[in-house]
Amino acid sequence: METPKAHLLKADLPGLEKEEVKVEVEDGRMVHISGERNLENEDxxxxxxRLERSNGKFLRSLRLPENAKMNEIKAVMENGVLTVTIPKEEVKKPDVRTVEISS
Known part of the structure; x- marks a missing residue:
């Protein structure tokens, strides 16, 4: 999702703790989200x-736009939802000036 001030990445990761998820920022404007969900202990x-929970390793890699502030990325894990916030750089407006027309 994109807001006027930031790009937001959200991932539903039910049952995982923040220690089980890794968010990495790489040169070249890449963000990697990875982790592993293990099978529940069987008795x-x-x-x-029926078992409808996936297990195993996962990895998502996303290229960020040019206006992303790569050094200010933050990640929060709350109630099984990972939210990665990537602030946007201010877009400089072009300098416009009026030129007087002479006769």
Missing amino acids: KNDTWH
């Missing part, structure tokens, strides 16, 4: 009818 006496 030999339990009978599973």
Whole structure:
């Protein structure tokens, strides 16, 4: 999502703690979000009818736009949702001046 002041990346990561997720910023305007979700402990006496949780490693890489402030990226994990905030650089408006027309 893009707001007037920042780019926001959101990832639903239910069941993961912030220590299990890694956010890396790379030169070349790349952000990598990675982690691993392990299988729940199985009890030999339990009978599973259906398991709808994925497990294993995951990695998402995203190239950020030119106006991203790469040194000010922040990440917050709350209630299983990772939010990465990338502030935007101010876009300089062109310097416009009026020229007097002589006769």
